[in-house]
Amino acid sequence: MLLLSYAKVSSHSCNPSCTFLRFFVIFCACFTNSAARRYHVMMNNTLNRLHVFNRLTHSNAQLEGAAAMGDGMAVAIWRNRLDAVSYAPQGHHTLSCYLDGGYNTFLRDRPDQRGAPGRLCVLPDQQETDWVINGHLRFVHLYFSPEQFASQTLALLDREPREMCLPQQTFFDNPRLASLCQALPRLDWRDPGQRLLGNALAHHAVAQLIQSHVEPRRNLHLKGGLSATLRRRMIEWLDSRLDQSITLSAMATEAALSATHFAHMFRISFGMPPHVWLQARRLARARQLLAQNQLSLTDVAMACGYSSPSHFSNRFRAALDITPSRYRELNQ
Numbered sequence: 001m002l003l004l005s006y007a008k009v010s011s012h013s014c015n016p017s018c019t020f021l022r023f024f025v026i027f028c029a030c031f032t033n034s035a036a037r038r039y040h041v042m043m044n045n046t047l048n049r050l051h052v053f054n055r056l057t058h059s060n061a062q063l064e065g066a067a068a069m070g071d072g073m074a075v076a077i078w079r080n081r082l083d084a085v086s087y088a089p090q091g092h093h094t095l096s097c098y099l100d101g102g103y104n105t106f107l108r109d110r111p112d113q114r115g116a117p118g119r120l121c122v123l124p125d126q127q128e129t130d131w132v133i134n135g136h137l138r139f140v141h142l143y144f145s146p147e148q149f150a151s152q153t154l155a156l157l158d159r160e161p162r163e164m165c166l167p168q169q170t171f172f173d174n175p176r177l178a179s180l181c182q183a184l185p186r187l188d189w190r191d192p193g194q195r196l197l198g199n200a201l202a203h204h205a206v207a208q209l210i211q212s213h214v215e216p217r218r219n220l221h222l223k224g225g226l227s228a229t230l231r232r233r234m235i236e237w238l239d240s241r242l243d244q245s246i247t248l249s250a251m252a253t254e255a256a257l258s259a260t261h262f263a264h265m266f267r268i269s270f271g272m273p274p275h276v277w278l279q280a281r282r283l284a285r286a287r288q289l290l291a292q293n294q295l296s297l298t299d300v301a302m303a304c305g306y307s308s309p310s311h312f313s314n315r316f317r318a319a320l321d322i323t324p325s326r327y328r329e330l331n332q
Helices: 016-030 034-049 053-055 146-157 175-185 190-214 227-241 248-255 259-270 276-294 297-303 309-320 322-328
Strands: 002-004 062-070 073-087 093-101 104-107 120-123 129-144 169-172
Touching: 016 073, 034 053, 034 062, 034 073, 053 062, 053 073, 053 129, 073 093, 073 104, 073 175, 073 190, 093 175, 093 227, 120 175, 120 259, 129 175, 146 190, 146 276, 175 190, 175 227, 190 322, 227 248, 227 259, 227 276, 248 276, 248 322, 259 276, 276 309, 276 322, 297 309
Parallel strands: none
Antiparallel strands: 002 062, 062 073, 073 129, 093 120, 093 129, 104 129, 120 169
């Protein structure tokens, strides 16, 4: 889990590029050991590939803090005033919650709709938006990947991700969702336990968004993919074998399809390749077992299909930037 410390910079002290540079100088100065290099790599691999995040770093907006929360999610807190910003997100969705101000912020093509503290906006992947910011605005962004959307859609709605649409929404009210978003900036992201809480809050926020605002796609004619019956059967079959080494060939045999055809159909229905989905299920099972604190780390690794404790630790740390043993300690 990547943590970037808060950096407060005067709005009149430097331009946006200088602000961002100062942020990284502060970040790098905070860590002098190997963790600094690991965090820096994770920063490049996570935040820097988020289109909305990058667009804001090249605007008048000032970044207060940001963190990669794991599981394809990231959070950033921003301030902005007297600006115009256009987004064309590629590869991620964005949930925005206004924390302060925003009364004169609006979409250029919807000037009659204005923001306010507690108001929410959804910026779906591939949706272009053009914003005008008049006056002061402080807001939190929760970025989440299409894979995270796909996983939760399958789990919560028992529907294929391609069947469902996350529509663009501007300045809507959802008190429960807003409270989850507003809780994120109150956490101390420097504390590992607080960061794990942030991961849980982000999961709950995405789940709440999916349950309350996702809609079926209109005039949809599905082609390819697994049947609903076979999709559910494959989930049960895979979940019952997470302690085993599962090959693509074995999955395809269970589905009575060729390996190539199965991989293609699985990706259409699940929104991700089989190995990505399987890895996420293994890690989810591992987190449950670690929290229960009934098995040794070696037994947890074996129960989740990892070849060795070191293999398990490397995978777990790559996903959450925390070791399994530390995760267990923080969940007691």
